Amino acid sequence: MRVLLIEDSPVLQEALAKGFSRQGVALDVVGDGAAGLALARNNPYDVLVLDLMLPGLDGMSVLRELRAAGSDLHVLILTARDAVEHRVDGLRAGADDYLIKPFELDELFARVQALARRKYRRKDPTLRIGPLTLDTAARRVTKDGEPLELTPREYALFEYLAYRCGEAVSRIDIEDHLYGTTHLPSSNAVDAAVCALRSKLARRGVRDLVKTRRGVGYVLDSE
Amino acid sequence: MRSLSLRISLTLAASQLALLALATAFAYAIGDRVLTDQFDQDLAARAAAYRALVEQEGTRVGIDGREALALAASAPRELVQIWGPGGHRLFRSAELGERSLPKPRGDVGAVSIAETTFEGKAVRILAVRGEVARVEKSLWSGKAGESAVIAMAIARDSAELRRARAGLLTGLLGGAAVLLVSAVLLARWSARRGLAPLRSFGREVGALDVETLGGSFDPAQHPCELEPVVAGLNDLRGRVDRALRREKRMNATLAHEFRTPISELRAMTSVALQDPSDADFTRRALEQVHRVSGRMAELLGLIRQLVHLAREEPEPALEDVDLGELVAELRPGLQELADARGLCLADGGLDGARVRANRAALASVCANLLGNAVLYAPQGSTVRYGVRSDAGGVVLGVSNPCHDLSADQVERLTEPFWRGSTSRSDPDRHGLGLSIASEMAALAGLGLRLSLRDATFVAEVLFPGAGLVSGPCGPAAR
Secondary structure: OEEEEEOOOHHHHHHHHHHHHHOOOEEEEEOOHHHHHHHHHHOOOOEEEEOOOOOOOOHHHHHHHHHHOOOOOEEEEEEOOOOHHHHHHHHHOOOOEEEEOOOOHHHHHHHHHHHHHHHOOOOOOEEEEOOEEEEOOOOEEEEOOEEOOOOHHHHHHHHHHHHOOOOEEEHHHHHHHHOOOOOOOOOOHHHHHHHHHHHHHHHOOOOOOEEEEOOOEEEEOOO | OOOHHHHHHHHHHHHHHHHHHHHHHHHHHHHHHHHHHHHHHHHHHHHHHHHHHHHHHOOHHHHOOHHHHHHHHOOOOEEEEEEOOOOOEEEEOHHHOOOOOOOOOOOOOOEEEEEEEEOOEEEEEEEEEEEEEOOOOOOOOOOOOOEEEEEEEEEEEOHHHHHHHHHHHHHHHHHHHHHHHHHHHHHHHHHHHHHHHHHHHHHHHHOOOOOOOOOOOOHHHOOHHHHHHHHHHHHHHHHHHHHHHHHHHHHHHHHHHHHHHHHHHHHHHHHHHHOOOOHHHHHHHHHHHHHHHHHHHHHHHHHHHHHHHHOOOOOOOOEEEEHHHHHHHHHHHHHHHHHHOOOEEEEOOOOOOEEEEOHHHHHHHHHHHHHHHHHHOOOOOEEEEEEEEEOOEEEEEEEEEOOOOOHHHHHOOOOOOOOOOOOOOOOOOOOOHHHHHHHHHHHOOOEEEEEEEOOEEEEEEEEEOOOEEEOOOOOOOO
């Protein structure tokens, strides 16, 4: 999952960057509205976490410009503005969710996950891929009730492929969703991650789940 | 008495009662006069009849008084006695018997009518002495045709007159009572009707609440007598509404100001607690928590200071303050920042300028105004300050070029937590400095005027009256 955070508080940026990275979420952080808008327009984010009171272009303007440009990016407004009119304005301007500061980190993650599921048209947080069960809420993969030990990056890769189960996903696409703009992965980083995932699945007797489509990318084949 | 309507009704009723009493008394007096005159005219007519009889019958009126007796008998409640020229009895009513009416005395021709009692009865007596022509049949001495003086007293029971008076009085009092009741009812109705706009206005005022406070009463909908009240209330409503809105905005902003640092603390500590083994992040989180909590403490201190200033405080002690010396003390700190930003600090002439003010308050205000000017003036520009005399006193002005503030924004500069930018990205700015400076100036009895003139932001401290003890009074910074 790839998330963009537009927030002008450096402390919140740091805390959320750390928190999201521990969850295996690729997070891009930017402190002003104009830069955030440019990033949102040019990258395939799953969710945008948007503060309203920003230097330069404010959050509402960012949201309006995104919607005016036809973006269907899922937007969660994260703000200290708690008045009903602010919430209504935000949702009416095209936000998908609204969270008021101060907030619980777990709640923010849960809402971001919910928005990401909505992007892939999933309502059930539990996905069944062959013999595996993927609990997107707990961020855990199990086989016959036993958890698979995956790194956050491997989990993120598996989750992304699972959301697009049956679809061939290109390396660039995977790279875009696993790494933020500040992280420059090596040329074979995706292949290495897929390889590591395959070997962990194989150790639990799950083979040929992640297949290679030559010249295209990878596909998660549950059949 | 709390009811205005009742008070007016009773006042009107009392006035009407007094008027009615006066009118009744006046009417009774006139009626009594008319009745008495009528009674007396009747008596006078009777006297004229007796006199004519005496003139006709002479002394026979007493000797062969059939006609006189018949005349007397025609008025059974009447007693008549007539005395001849010598004072001898000429005639008297049979009802008198041996009794005698008081003999009239006084000038000839004089008629007197008096109310008195005769034999225990209230009577009205007409007494007259007059000349009558002698006639042939007269047995009086003297020549025929000569006149003679006779006296006559006619007494008539005045019961009839009293009854008429009593009837008149009863009628008048009855009428007055009916009028009084009608007047009271009318007064009550009139008062209620007259006070209806006031009641309606009262209900309108009573229905005011926080939501409707911002509106105003329509003067055209209320009586002109209430115009000053309506205007005053409208003005008051406006001021209270503005104060409430400002208070509400400040409370909202206050809550907002704390939300972001609290979010920072919670997010940092939550992430740190997720993995306590990440020593680097935990240390970093602790540093941030320390910094953020320090910022919150600073903000709390400023709010406390603001609230403290906004309260009623004893008037601070005034002293002679050397403005040049005061600004010179502030200048090193300002100069450092000005140099860093490439600004020029232009002293428009403060040396020797002395004003009467509270030094601590003035120092705080000056530090804020000069600090803001140096902080917000465009890089490479000039910040000017100086003192000048003004019609109302003395003005210390601080000015700097300004291209990013509108007149509306300048009006809000002293509002707590207001910042030109909506962002909170500069955690060291709380938007309280000018609020505190404004309160401080007010507390010290100084005026603070902020304005925008030709892309120049001007902050002026006004020293009312003869604030300037001595010093230059040239053009101040603009």
